[in-house]
Amino acid sequence: MLHRPLLFSLAYRMLGSVHDAEDIIQEAYFTLSETSIEQVQNPKAYLCKIVTNRCIDLLKSARKKRETYVGPWLPEPLIIDTEKDPEQNYMMKESISTAYLLLLEQLSETERAVFLLREVLQYDYEYIAEVVGKSSTNCRQIFHRARKAVGNHRASDQIPTPRAAALTEQFVTAIVSGNVNKLLSLLAVDATLLSDGGGKTKAAVLPILGAERIVRFYMGILAKFTEDFSYKFTTVNGDPGIILYVENKVFGVLSLHIQNGLIHQIYWVVNPEKLTHIK
Known part of the structure; x- marks a missing residue:
C-alpha cells in the first residue's frame, strides 16, 4: 500500500478516528483493485478522491450522533512512535495535535476536505474541485474561509522536547x-x-x-x-x-x-x- 501514510493522514484528520480511517483506506484499495487500469491514470489521486468522499459521507451520517454525544468529544488518541513505525513521520509533517483536530471540527465536511487537500496535501484547486464537486473558484473561497476559521495554528512541538x-x-x-x-x-x-x-x-x-x-x-x-x-x-x-x-x-x-x-x-x-x- 504505497500511499497508505498519505491516505491515513488525510482520513484521520477528516474523521478524528483511527478505526474509521483504516476502514476507509481498506475500502479505497479494494475499490481500486476492482477498477480497470484504463479508468485510473493516477492511482494516488484516485485513492485520495475515494477517501475524501467516503470521509465526507461518513461525517454527514455521523452528524446527529455527534450532536447527542455525552460530554466533550475528543478524537481517538493517535500514539506516535516514529522509531517503531517510520511511516508515521508523514503524520508529523503537519500538525496532528488534538487542539488542531478540534479546530477542524468547526468546519463543515466539505470545508474540512478542501482545507486539508490544499493545506496538507498541497493539491491545486482544479483537482480539489473535481474531488468535492465544486468549481475551482468556489474551492479557493472555501479554503480561505476555512483557513481564517482555523487560524494560524501550525505544527509545533511535534515531537515533545x-x-x-x-x-x-x-x-x-x-x-x-x-x-x-x-x-x-x-x-x-x-x-x-x-x-x-x-x-x-x-x-x-x-x-x-x-x-x-x-x-x-x-x-x-x-x-x-x-x-x-x-x-x-x-x-x-x-x-x-x-x-x-x-x-x-x-x-x-x-x-x-x-x-x-x-x-x-x-x-x-x-x-x-x-x-x-x-x-
Whole structure:
C-alpha cells in the first residue's frame, strides 16, 4: 500500500478516528483493485478522491450522533512512535495535535476536505474541485474561509522536547503523590481540561476551567482510585502524554498542550470505544 501514510493522514484528520480511517483506506484499495487500469491514470489521486468522499459521507451520517454525544468529544488518541513505525513521520509533517483536530471540527465536511487537500496535501484547486464537486473558484473561497476559521495554528512541538517531557513527568508524579502546590505551579491559571467518556464511563461532562478546579478534579479521582494501576509516557497526537493502565488494561490516554513552560490544555480520553486500538 504505497500511499497508505498519505491516505491515513488525510482520513484521520477528516474523521478524528483511527478505526474509521483504516476502514476507509481498506475500502479505497479494494475499490481500486476492482477498477480497470484504463479508468485510473493516477492511482494516488484516485485513492485520495475515494477517501475524501467516503470521509465526507461518513461525517454527514455521523452528524446527529455527534450532536447527542455525552460530554466533550475528543478524537481517538493517535500514539506516535516514529522509531517503531517510520511511516508515521508523514503524520508529523503537519500538525496532528488534538487542539488542531478540534479546530477542524468547526468546519463543515466539505470545508474540512478542501482545507486539508490544499493545506496538507498541497493539491491545486482544479483537482480539489473535481474531488468535492465544486468549481475551482468556489474551492479557493472555501479554503480561505476555512483557513481564517482555523487560524494560524501550525505544527509545533511535534515531537515533545526534553523540557516538555520532563514537565509531563512532573505533572503525573504530582498527581500520584497528591502534591497540590506542585500541580498548581505546572498549570496555567486559565488551563482547561476536556474529559471524553462518551457516556460509557465516568468523566466530566463539561470542560473544567482553571488550575484550581483541575487540581480538585484530580485530587477527587485520586481519593477514589483503589485499583492496581500503572502508566507509561508516550507521544499522543504529537504532544507529550501518558497511557494509563488499570489491572494491565488500557483505561485512559492523557495528553498535554504546553505553551511557555506551562500546561494550558489537558485532554483526557477514557471512552473505551476510542481506546481499543491502543496496547
